[in-house]
Amino acid sequence: MKYLYYPGCSLEGTAIEYNRSTQALMKLFGVDLLELEGWNCCGASAAESISYLLSMVLPARNLAIAEKAVKDMDIKNEILVPCSACYLNLKKVEIKIRSQPELLKKINTVLNEEELHLHGNIKVRHLLDVIITDFGPEAILPRVKRKFKDFLIAPYYGCQCLRPYIIFDDPEAPRSMEPLIEAVGAKVFDWAMGGKCCGASLMNTKKEVGMELTTAILKQAKGADAIITVCPMCQMNLDAYQNNISKRCGENIRISVLYLPQLLGLAMGLSKKQVGLDLNLTVTQEVKAIFNHYC
Amino acid sequence: MESAIKQKPAFLPDPLAPVCKMLQACIQCGTCTASCVNSFAMDQTPRRLWRMVIMGQKDEVFRSKTFALCSSCYYCTLRCPRGLPLTEAMAALKQIAAKEKIASCKSGTLFYTSFLESVRCHGRVSEMEFMTHYFIRMKNPVAPFKYTSLGMRLLSKGKIAIPLTKKKKGPGSLKALFRKVAELEQLS
Ligand code: SF4
Numbered sequence: 213m214k215y216l217y218y219p220g221c222s223l224e225g226t227a228i229e230y231n232r233s234t235q236a237l238m239k240l241f242g243v244d245l246l247e248l249e250g251w252n253c254c255g256a257s258a259a260e261s262i263s264y265l266l267s268m269v270l271p272a273r274n275l276a277i278a279e280k281a282v283k284d285m286d287i288k289n290e291i292l293v294p295c296s297a298c299y300l301n302l303k304k305v306e307i308k309i310r311s312q313p314e315l316l317k318k319i320n321t322v323l324n325e326e327e328l329h330l331h332g333n334i335k336v337r338h339l340l341d342v343i344i345t346d347f348g349p350e351a352i353l354p355r356v357k358r359k360f361k362d363f364l365i366a367p368y369y370g371c372q373c374l375r376p377y378i379i380f381d382d383p384e385a386p387r388s389m390e391p392l393i394e395a396v397g398a399k400v401f402d403w404a405m406g407g408k409c410c411g412a413s414l415m416n417t418k419k420e421v422g423m424e425l426t427t428a429i430l431k432q433a434k435g436a437d438a439i440i441t442v443c444p445m446c447q448m449n450l451d452a453y454q455n456n457i458s459k460r461c462g463e464n465i466r467i468s469v470l471y472l473p474q475l476l477g478l479a480m481g482l483s484k485k486q487v488g489l490d491l492n493l494t495v496t497q498e499v500k501a502i503f504n505h506y507c
Numbered sequence: 508m509e510s511a512i513k514q515k516p517a518f519l520p521d522p523l524a525p526v527c528k529m530l531q532a533c534i535q536c537g538t539c540t541a542s543c544v545n546s547f548a549m550d551q552t553p554r555r556l557w558r559m560v561i562m563g564q565k566d567e568v569f570r571s572k573t574f575a576l577c578s579s580c581y582y583c584t585l586r587c588p589r590g591l592p593l594t595e596a597m598a599a600l601k602q603i604a605a606k607e608k609i610a611s612c613k614s615g616t617l618f619y620t621s622f623l624e625s626v627r628c629h630g631r632v633s634e635m636e637f638m639t640h641y642f643i644r645m646k647n648p649v650a651p652f653k654y655t656s657l658g659m660r661l662l663s664k665g666k667i668a669i670p671l672t673k674k675k676k677g678p679g680s681l682k683a684l685f686r687k688v689a690e691l692e693q694l695s
Protein backbone atom coordinates (compact mmCIF):
# COMPACT_ATOMS: atom_id res chain seq x y z
CA MET A 213 0.00 0.00 0.00
CA LYS A 214 1.19 3.51 -0.79
CA TYR A 215 0.42 6.93 0.69
CA LEU A 216 1.55 10.29 -0.55
CA TYR A 217 3.47 11.89 2.32
CA TYR A 218 3.91 15.52 3.38
CA PRO A 219 6.50 15.71 6.18
CA GLY A 220 6.59 19.51 6.62
CA CYS A 221 9.49 21.64 7.85
CA SER A 222 9.51 20.55 11.51
CA LEU A 223 9.94 16.92 10.57
CA GLU A 224 13.12 17.86 8.75
CA GLY A 225 14.46 19.79 11.73
CA THR A 226 13.31 19.81 15.32
CA ALA A 227 11.10 16.74 14.92
CA ILE A 228 13.33 14.34 12.94
CA GLU A 229 12.40 11.56 15.34
CA TYR A 230 8.71 12.00 14.42
CA ASN A 231 9.62 11.62 10.75
CA ARG A 232 11.84 8.64 11.36
CA SER A 233 9.37 6.80 13.59
CA THR A 234 6.42 7.53 11.31
CA GLN A 235 8.20 6.09 8.28
CA ALA A 236 9.40 3.05 10.22
CA LEU A 237 5.97 2.37 11.74
CA MET A 238 4.18 2.62 8.41
CA LYS A 239 6.66 0.19 6.94
CA LEU A 240 5.62 -2.33 9.59
CA PHE A 241 2.04 -1.90 8.39
CA GLY A 242 3.28 -2.68 4.88
CA VAL A 243 2.93 0.91 3.75
CA ASP A 244 5.33 2.91 1.61
CA LEU A 245 5.31 6.63 2.23
CA LEU A 246 6.07 8.52 -0.96
CA GLU A 247 7.32 11.98 -0.11
CA LEU A 248 5.65 14.73 -2.13
CA GLU A 249 8.33 16.01 -4.43
CA GLY A 250 8.93 19.77 -4.24
CA TRP A 251 6.67 20.40 -1.25
CA ASN A 252 6.84 23.80 0.43
CA CYS A 253 6.24 25.18 3.92
CA CYS A 254 2.50 25.28 4.75
CA GLY A 255 2.86 28.77 6.23
CA ALA A 256 2.73 27.55 9.85
CA SER A 257 1.21 30.19 12.12
CA ALA A 258 3.20 32.89 10.33
CA ALA A 259 1.25 33.25 7.08
CA GLU A 260 -2.16 33.61 8.75
CA SER A 261 -0.74 36.35 10.97
CA ILE A 262 0.45 38.37 8.00
CA SER A 263 -1.73 37.68 4.97
CA TYR A 264 -4.91 35.68 4.49
CA LEU A 265 -4.31 35.05 0.82
CA LEU A 266 -0.77 33.85 1.46
CA SER A 267 -2.08 31.51 4.17
CA MET A 268 -4.30 29.94 1.50
CA VAL A 269 -1.75 29.92 -1.33
CA LEU A 270 1.09 28.17 0.53
CA PRO A 271 -0.95 25.06 1.42
CA ALA A 272 -2.72 25.23 -1.95
CA ARG A 273 0.57 24.92 -3.82
CA ASN A 274 1.19 21.64 -2.01
CA LEU A 275 -2.30 20.36 -2.78
CA ALA A 276 -1.90 21.29 -6.44
CA ILE A 277 1.35 19.35 -6.83
CA ALA A 278 -0.13 16.52 -4.75
CA GLU A 279 -3.07 16.22 -7.15
CA LYS A 280 -0.62 15.81 -10.00
CA ALA A 281 1.52 13.35 -8.05
CA VAL A 282 -1.29 10.94 -7.11
CA LYS A 283 -2.42 10.90 -10.72
CA ASP A 284 1.08 10.20 -12.04
CA MET A 285 1.74 7.51 -9.44
CA ASP A 286 -1.76 6.09 -9.67
CA ILE A 287 -2.34 6.03 -5.92
CA LYS A 288 -5.37 7.13 -3.91
CA ASN A 289 -6.32 10.80 -3.71
CA GLU A 290 -4.97 11.38 -0.24
CA ILE A 291 -2.05 13.03 1.41
CA LEU A 292 -0.79 11.92 4.81
CA VAL A 293 0.39 14.65 7.18
CA PRO A 294 1.90 13.95 10.63
CA CYS A 295 2.19 17.58 11.85
CA SER A 296 -1.10 18.94 13.21
CA ALA A 297 -0.32 22.53 12.23
CA CYS A 298 0.50 21.55 8.63
CA TYR A 299 -2.53 19.26 8.63
CA LEU A 300 -4.94 22.03 9.56
CA ASN A 301 -3.43 24.52 7.12
CA LEU A 302 -3.78 22.04 4.26
CA LYS A 303 -7.22 20.84 5.44
CA LYS A 304 -8.53 24.41 5.61
CA VAL A 305 -7.83 24.91 1.92
CA GLU A 306 -9.30 21.51 1.04
CA ILE A 307 -12.53 22.41 2.82
CA LYS A 308 -12.85 26.11 2.02
CA ILE A 309 -12.47 25.80 -1.73
CA ARG A 310 -15.36 23.32 -1.82
CA SER A 311 -17.82 26.07 -0.98
CA GLN A 312 -15.91 29.15 -2.13
CA PRO A 313 -15.33 29.12 -5.89
CA GLU A 314 -14.18 32.74 -5.78
CA LEU A 315 -11.40 31.86 -3.37
CA LEU A 316 -10.35 28.92 -5.52
CA LYS A 317 -10.20 31.21 -8.53
CA LYS A 318 -8.02 33.69 -6.68
CA ILE A 319 -5.71 30.94 -5.44
CA ASN A 320 -5.35 29.64 -8.98
CA THR A 321 -4.53 33.12 -10.28
CA VAL A 322 -1.53 33.05 -7.95
CA LEU A 323 -0.58 29.41 -8.60
CA ASN A 324 -0.63 30.17 -12.30
CA GLU A 325 2.69 31.98 -11.73
CA GLU A 326 4.20 28.51 -11.37
CA GLU A 327 1.90 26.99 -13.97
CA LEU A 328 0.12 25.05 -11.29
CA HIS A 329 -3.61 24.52 -10.96
CA LEU A 330 -5.69 23.35 -8.01
CA HIS A 331 -8.88 21.40 -8.70
CA GLY A 332 -9.74 20.40 -5.16
CA ASN A 333 -9.91 16.65 -5.34
CA ILE A 334 -7.31 15.63 -2.80
CA LYS A 335 -8.10 14.62 0.76
CA VAL A 336 -5.80 15.70 3.58
CA ARG A 337 -5.39 13.14 6.35
CA HIS A 338 -3.72 13.36 9.73
CA LEU A 339 -1.37 10.55 10.73
CA LEU A 340 -3.52 9.76 13.77
CA ASP A 341 -6.60 9.47 11.55
CA VAL A 342 -4.77 7.07 9.24
CA ILE A 343 -3.45 4.97 12.13
CA ILE A 344 -6.82 4.57 13.85
CA THR A 345 -9.08 4.45 10.79
CA ASP A 346 -7.04 2.53 8.23
CA PHE A 347 -5.18 0.25 10.66
CA GLY A 348 -6.29 0.48 14.28
CA PRO A 349 -5.67 -1.93 17.15
CA GLU A 350 -6.63 -4.88 14.91
CA ALA A 351 -3.55 -4.26 12.79
CA ILE A 352 -1.33 -3.50 15.74
CA LEU A 353 -2.19 -6.36 18.10
CA PRO A 354 -0.89 -9.24 15.94
CA ARG A 355 2.33 -7.32 15.31
CA VAL A 356 3.10 -6.42 18.92
CA LYS A 357 6.38 -7.94 20.06
CA ARG A 358 6.68 -6.21 23.42
CA LYS A 359 3.87 -5.40 25.81
CA PHE A 360 4.66 -2.38 27.95
CA LYS A 361 2.83 -3.58 31.06
CA ASP A 362 2.32 -1.02 33.83
CA PHE A 363 3.44 1.77 31.54
CA LEU A 364 1.05 4.64 32.25
CA ILE A 365 0.55 6.90 29.25
CA ALA A 366 -1.15 10.29 29.02
CA PRO A 367 -2.51 10.77 25.49
CA TYR A 368 -2.13 14.37 24.34
CA TYR A 369 -3.90 15.44 21.15
CA GLY A 370 -3.45 19.21 21.19
CA CYS A 371 -5.74 21.42 19.15
CA GLN A 372 -5.37 21.46 15.45
CA CYS A 373 -5.97 17.80 14.61
CA LEU A 374 -9.25 18.06 16.55
CA ARG A 375 -10.61 21.53 15.86
CA PRO A 376 -12.28 23.29 14.14
CA TYR A 377 -12.97 20.45 11.69
CA ILE A 378 -14.43 17.37 13.32
CA ILE A 379 -12.96 14.53 11.31
CA PHE A 380 -11.97 11.52 13.38
CA ASP A 381 -12.37 12.25 17.08
CA ASP A 382 -14.40 14.13 19.65
CA PRO A 383 -13.07 17.71 19.49
CA GLU A 384 -13.64 18.31 23.21
CA ALA A 385 -13.00 14.92 24.78
CA PRO A 386 -10.72 13.04 22.38
CA ARG A 387 -10.18 9.33 22.95
CA SER A 388 -8.86 7.93 19.68
CA MET A 389 -5.39 7.12 21.04
CA GLU A 390 -6.68 5.03 23.92
CA PRO A 391 -7.23 1.74 22.07
CA LEU A 392 -3.76 2.13 20.54
CA ILE A 393 -2.15 2.57 23.95
CA GLU A 394 -4.04 -0.44 25.23
CA ALA A 395 -3.02 -2.48 22.19
CA VAL A 396 0.62 -2.18 23.23
CA GLY A 397 -0.21 -3.35 26.75
CA ALA A 398 0.11 0.05 28.41
CA LYS A 399 -2.46 1.81 30.56
CA VAL A 400 -4.20 5.05 29.75
CA PHE A 401 -3.62 7.87 32.24
CA ASP A 402 -6.95 9.47 33.04
CA TRP A 403 -6.75 13.24 32.62
CA ALA A 404 -8.67 16.12 31.16
CA MET A 405 -5.83 17.89 29.36
CA GLY A 406 -5.70 15.81 26.17
CA GLY A 407 -7.35 18.44 23.98
CA LYS A 408 -6.05 21.55 25.72
CA CYS A 409 -3.72 24.04 24.07
CA CYS A 410 0.08 23.88 24.58
CA GLY A 411 0.48 27.56 23.72
CA ALA A 412 1.58 26.83 20.16
CA SER A 413 3.46 29.76 18.65
CA LEU A 414 2.90 31.92 21.74
CA MET A 415 6.05 30.20 22.95
CA ASN A 416 7.86 32.38 20.42
CA THR A 417 5.85 35.56 20.49
CA LYS A 418 4.50 35.71 24.09
CA LYS A 419 6.62 33.25 25.98
CA GLU A 420 5.33 34.00 29.49
CA VAL A 421 1.77 33.19 28.49
CA GLY A 422 2.78 30.07 26.56
CA MET A 423 4.67 28.84 29.60
CA GLU A 424 1.53 29.12 31.74
CA LEU A 425 -0.29 26.74 29.40
CA THR A 426 2.47 24.15 29.25
CA THR A 427 2.93 24.34 33.01
CA ALA A 428 -0.75 23.57 33.56
CA ILE A 429 -0.55 20.54 31.26
CA LEU A 430 2.69 19.18 32.73
CA LYS A 431 1.38 19.57 36.27
CA GLN A 432 -1.72 17.56 35.41
CA ALA A 433 0.43 14.85 33.84
CA LYS A 434 2.00 14.10 37.21
CA GLY A 435 1.63 10.41 37.91
CA ALA A 436 1.90 9.35 34.27
CA ASP A 437 5.12 7.79 32.93
CA ALA A 438 5.00 9.54 29.60
CA ILE A 439 2.94 11.86 27.42
CA ILE A 440 2.23 10.77 23.85
CA THR A 441 1.77 13.43 21.17
CA VAL A 442 0.98 13.67 17.46
CA CYS A 443 2.31 17.16 16.75
CA PRO A 444 5.86 18.54 16.63
CA MET A 445 4.86 21.89 18.07
CA CYS A 446 3.06 20.30 21.04
CA GLN A 447 5.98 17.94 21.57
CA MET A 448 8.50 20.78 21.54
CA ASN A 449 6.48 23.00 23.86
CA LEU A 450 5.91 20.21 26.38
CA ASP A 451 9.41 18.77 26.10
CA ALA A 452 11.81 21.68 25.81
CA TYR A 453 11.09 23.93 28.77
CA GLN A 454 10.75 21.38 31.56
CA ASN A 455 13.85 22.45 33.52
CA ASN A 456 12.74 26.03 33.43
CA ILE A 457 9.17 25.16 34.45
CA SER A 458 10.32 22.88 37.26
CA LYS A 459 12.36 25.74 38.66
CA ARG A 460 9.54 28.22 38.26
CA CYS A 461 6.90 26.19 40.02
CA GLY A 462 9.24 24.61 42.53
CA GLU A 463 8.29 21.03 41.77
CA ASN A 464 9.74 18.41 39.49
CA ILE A 465 7.43 18.17 36.50
CA ARG A 466 9.88 16.32 34.27
CA ILE A 467 8.22 13.72 32.08
CA SER A 468 9.06 12.02 28.78
CA VAL A 469 7.12 13.36 25.81
CA LEU A 470 7.13 10.80 23.02
CA TYR A 471 5.53 10.69 19.61
CA LEU A 472 2.77 8.14 19.10
CA PRO A 473 4.65 6.23 16.35
CA GLN A 474 7.68 5.99 18.65
CA LEU A 475 5.64 4.12 21.24
CA LEU A 476 3.82 1.93 18.72
CA GLY A 477 7.02 1.25 16.79
CA LEU A 478 8.93 0.17 19.87
CA ALA A 479 6.13 -2.18 20.86
CA MET A 480 6.06 -3.61 17.36
CA GLY A 481 9.72 -4.51 17.51
CA LEU A 482 11.58 -1.46 16.21
CA SER A 483 14.82 -0.53 17.96
CA LYS A 484 15.24 2.66 19.97
CA LYS A 485 17.45 3.98 17.22
CA GLN A 486 14.89 3.20 14.52
CA VAL A 487 12.31 5.37 16.28
CA GLY A 488 14.86 8.11 17.07
CA LEU A 489 14.48 7.84 20.84
CA ASP A 490 17.92 9.38 21.30
CA LEU A 491 16.61 12.58 19.69
CA ASN A 492 13.88 13.52 22.16
CA LEU A 493 15.16 16.20 24.49
CA THR A 494 13.75 14.67 27.65
CA VAL A 495 13.60 10.94 28.22
CA THR A 496 13.48 10.38 31.97
CA GLN A 497 15.52 7.70 33.73
CA GLU A 498 12.30 5.85 34.61
CA VAL A 499 11.20 5.63 31.00
CA LYS A 500 14.70 4.70 29.86
CA ALA A 501 14.57 1.89 32.42
CA ILE A 502 11.21 0.67 31.13
CA PHE A 503 12.44 0.63 27.54
CA ASN A 504 15.77 -0.94 28.52
CA HIS A 505 13.85 -3.64 30.28
CA TYR A 506 11.65 -4.46 27.29
CA CYS A 507 13.73 -3.48 24.28
CA MET B 508 -20.84 55.29 22.41
CA GLU B 509 -20.19 58.84 21.30
CA SER B 510 -16.51 58.22 20.66
CA ALA B 511 -17.36 55.10 18.70
CA ILE B 512 -19.51 57.10 16.34
CA LYS B 513 -16.85 59.76 15.97
CA GLN B 514 -14.26 57.17 15.03
CA LYS B 515 -16.24 55.62 12.25
CA PRO B 516 -16.95 58.16 9.55
CA ALA B 517 -18.73 56.36 6.76
CA PHE B 518 -16.65 57.89 3.98
CA LEU B 519 -13.25 56.51 5.05
CA PRO B 520 -12.19 52.98 4.15
CA ASP B 521 -12.30 51.09 7.40
CA PRO B 522 -9.73 48.30 7.77
CA LEU B 523 -11.97 46.73 10.42
CA ALA B 524 -14.94 46.45 8.07
CA PRO B 525 -14.21 42.90 6.83
CA VAL B 526 -13.66 41.69 10.41
CA CYS B 527 -16.82 43.43 11.51
CA LYS B 528 -18.69 41.51 8.83
CA MET B 529 -17.35 38.21 10.20
CA LEU B 530 -18.67 39.07 13.67
CA GLN B 531 -21.99 40.69 12.92
CA ALA B 532 -24.13 37.85 14.25
CA CYS B 533 -22.44 37.87 17.68
CA ILE B 534 -25.01 37.76 20.48
CA GLN B 535 -22.46 38.59 23.21
CA CYS B 536 -23.12 35.35 25.04
CA GLY B 537 -19.52 35.07 26.26
CA THR B 538 -19.00 31.42 25.30
CA CYS B 539 -15.81 32.40 23.46
CA THR B 540 -14.39 34.12 26.52
CA ALA B 541 -15.27 31.22 28.78
CA SER B 542 -13.58 28.83 26.35
CA CYS B 543 -10.40 30.79 25.81
CA VAL B 544 -7.30 29.34 27.46
CA ASN B 545 -5.50 32.65 27.16
CA SER B 546 -8.21 34.96 28.48
CA PHE B 547 -6.38 35.13 31.84
CA ALA B 548 -3.64 37.14 30.12
CA MET B 549 -5.86 39.30 27.91
CA ASP B 550 -6.60 42.95 28.67
CA GLN B 551 -9.96 42.59 26.88
CA THR B 552 -11.91 39.36 26.78
CA PRO B 553 -12.67 38.00 23.31
CA ARG B 554 -16.37 38.85 23.71
CA ARG B 555 -15.53 42.47 24.51
CA LEU B 556 -13.06 42.67 21.67
CA TRP B 557 -15.76 41.57 19.20
CA ARG B 558 -18.02 44.31 20.54
CA MET B 559 -15.27 46.87 20.06
CA VAL B 560 -14.74 45.72 16.48
CA ILE B 561 -18.45 45.88 15.75
CA MET B 562 -18.58 49.39 17.21
CA GLY B 563 -15.64 50.40 15.01
CA GLN B 564 -13.41 51.34 17.94
CA LYS B 565 -10.25 50.90 15.96
CA ASP B 566 -7.87 52.60 18.37
CA GLU B 567 -9.13 50.59 21.33
CA VAL B 568 -8.98 47.34 19.36
CA PHE B 569 -5.35 47.87 18.42
CA ARG B 570 -4.38 49.21 21.80
CA SER B 571 -5.47 45.82 23.14
CA LYS B 572 -3.09 42.87 23.03
CA THR B 573 -5.94 40.36 23.06
CA PHE B 574 -5.68 39.23 19.43
CA ALA B 575 -1.89 38.84 19.72
CA LEU B 576 -2.52 36.39 22.56
CA CYS B 577 -4.66 34.03 20.50
CA SER B 578 -2.84 30.72 20.13
CA SER B 579 -5.30 29.33 17.56
CA CYS B 580 -6.70 26.58 19.76
CA TYR B 581 -10.06 26.85 17.95
CA TYR B 582 -12.13 26.26 21.09
CA CYS B 583 -14.08 29.48 20.58
CA THR B 584 -14.69 28.69 16.92
CA LEU B 585 -15.89 25.21 17.81
CA ARG B 586 -18.25 26.41 20.51
CA CYS B 587 -19.64 29.75 19.32
CA PRO B 588 -23.42 29.20 19.15
CA ARG B 589 -23.58 31.50 16.11
CA GLY B 590 -20.90 29.50 14.32
CA LEU B 591 -18.66 32.52 13.81
CA PRO B 592 -15.09 32.09 12.53
CA LEU B 593 -13.53 33.59 15.65
CA THR B 594 -9.99 32.22 15.37
CA GLU B 595 -9.91 33.65 11.86
CA ALA B 596 -11.17 36.97 13.15
CA MET B 597 -8.25 37.04 15.61
CA ALA B 598 -5.89 36.26 12.73
CA ALA B 599 -7.50 38.98 10.62
CA LEU B 600 -6.71 41.49 13.38
CA LYS B 601 -3.10 40.25 13.47
CA GLN B 602 -2.96 40.83 9.70
CA ILE B 603 -4.25 44.39 10.02
CA ALA B 604 -1.81 45.10 12.86
CA ALA B 605 1.03 43.83 10.67
CA LYS B 606 -0.08 45.90 7.69
CA GLU B 607 -0.59 49.05 9.70
CA LYS B 608 2.65 48.48 11.59
CA ILE B 609 0.98 48.77 15.00
CA ALA B 610 3.82 49.34 17.45
CA SER B 611 2.61 47.06 20.24
CA CYS B 612 2.57 44.11 17.84
CA LYS B 613 6.02 44.81 16.45
CA SER B 614 7.92 41.84 17.83
CA GLY B 615 5.25 39.29 16.86
CA THR B 616 5.03 40.77 13.37
CA LEU B 617 8.82 40.69 13.03
CA PHE B 618 8.92 37.07 14.09
CA TYR B 619 6.36 36.08 11.48
CA THR B 620 7.78 38.20 8.65
CA SER B 621 11.27 36.80 9.29
CA PHE B 622 9.82 33.31 9.16
CA LEU B 623 8.06 34.07 5.88
CA GLU B 624 11.18 35.62 4.41
CA SER B 625 12.85 32.25 4.81
CA VAL B 626 9.88 30.58 3.10
CA ARG B 627 9.90 33.14 0.28
CA CYS B 628 13.56 32.52 -0.48
CA HIS B 629 13.82 28.76 0.01
CA GLY B 630 10.25 27.45 -0.03
CA ARG B 631 10.86 25.88 3.35
CA VAL B 632 11.95 27.17 6.71
CA SER B 633 15.50 27.10 7.83
CA GLU B 634 15.17 27.61 11.56
CA MET B 635 18.71 28.90 12.05
CA GLU B 636 18.51 31.39 9.22
CA PHE B 637 15.19 32.81 10.20
CA MET B 638 16.06 33.17 13.89
CA THR B 639 19.21 35.09 12.93
CA HIS B 640 17.18 37.32 10.65
CA TYR B 641 14.65 37.88 13.44
CA PHE B 642 17.25 38.85 16.04
CA ILE B 643 18.97 41.27 13.68
CA ARG B 644 15.72 42.98 12.84
CA MET B 645 14.60 43.11 16.47
CA LYS B 646 17.74 45.09 17.24
CA ASN B 647 17.63 43.54 20.66
CA PRO B 648 21.04 42.17 21.60
CA VAL B 649 19.70 40.25 24.60
CA ALA B 650 16.84 38.52 22.81
CA PRO B 651 18.92 35.62 21.46
CA PHE B 652 19.84 34.57 25.00
CA LYS B 653 16.22 33.75 25.72
CA TYR B 654 16.66 30.95 23.20
CA THR B 655 20.32 30.04 23.60
CA SER B 656 20.02 27.08 25.92
CA LEU B 657 17.26 25.48 23.84
CA GLY B 658 19.21 26.27 20.67
CA MET B 659 22.31 24.56 22.01
CA ARG B 660 20.35 21.48 23.04
CA LEU B 661 18.74 21.26 19.61
CA LEU B 662 22.11 21.71 17.92
CA SER B 663 23.62 18.94 19.99
CA LYS B 664 20.87 16.62 18.75
CA GLY B 665 21.62 17.62 15.16
CA LYS B 666 18.17 19.18 14.87
CA ILE B 667 19.19 22.56 13.53
CA ALA B 668 20.94 22.44 10.23
CA ILE B 669 23.73 25.01 9.80
CA PRO B 670 24.51 26.27 7.33
CA LEU B 671 21.37 25.93 5.30
CA THR B 672 21.58 22.50 3.79
CA LYS B 673 20.66 22.03 0.15
CA LYS B 674 17.26 20.42 0.45
CA LYS B 675 16.79 17.49 -1.84
CA LYS B 676 14.03 18.03 -4.35
CA GLY B 677 13.10 21.24 -2.53
CA PRO B 678 10.73 23.73 -4.08
CA GLY B 679 13.29 26.52 -4.40
CA SER B 680 12.27 30.14 -4.22
CA LEU B 681 8.59 31.06 -4.01
CA LYS B 682 9.21 34.68 -4.91
CA ALA B 683 6.81 34.65 -7.87
CA LEU B 684 3.92 33.45 -5.68
CA PHE B 685 4.67 35.98 -2.96
CA ARG B 686 4.83 38.76 -5.54
CA LYS B 687 1.48 37.81 -7.03
CA VAL B 688 -0.15 37.60 -3.59
CA ALA B 689 1.10 41.10 -2.76
CA GLU B 690 -0.16 42.38 -6.09
CA LEU B 691 -3.66 40.94 -5.63
CA GLU B 692 -3.85 42.23 -2.07
CA GLN B 693 -2.98 45.70 -3.23
CA LEU B 694 -5.87 45.58 -5.67
CA SER B 695 -8.46 44.52 -3.14
S1 SF4 C 1 -19.38 32.76 21.46
FE1 SF4 C 1 -19.96 33.67 19.49
S2 SF4 C 1 -21.94 34.65 19.87
FE2 SF4 C 1 -21.04 34.21 21.89
S3 SF4 C 1 -19.97 36.12 22.45
FE3 SF4 C 1 -18.48 34.81 21.44
S4 SF4 C 1 -18.58 35.42 19.29
FE4 SF4 C 1 -20.40 36.21 20.26
Ligand code: SF4
Nearest residue numbers: 543577578580581583
Ligand atom coordinates in the same frame (compact mmCIF):
# COMPACT_ATOMS: atom_id res chain seq x y z
S1 SF4 D 1 -8.73 30.31 19.24
FE1 SF4 D 1 -7.70 32.04 20.18
S2 SF4 D 1 -9.34 33.36 20.93
FE2 SF4 D 1 -10.25 31.38 20.46
S3 SF4 D 1 -10.27 30.29 22.40
FE3 SF4 D 1 -8.36 29.72 21.35
S4 SF4 D 1 -6.80 31.18 22.03
FE4 SF4 D 1 -8.81 32.00 22.61
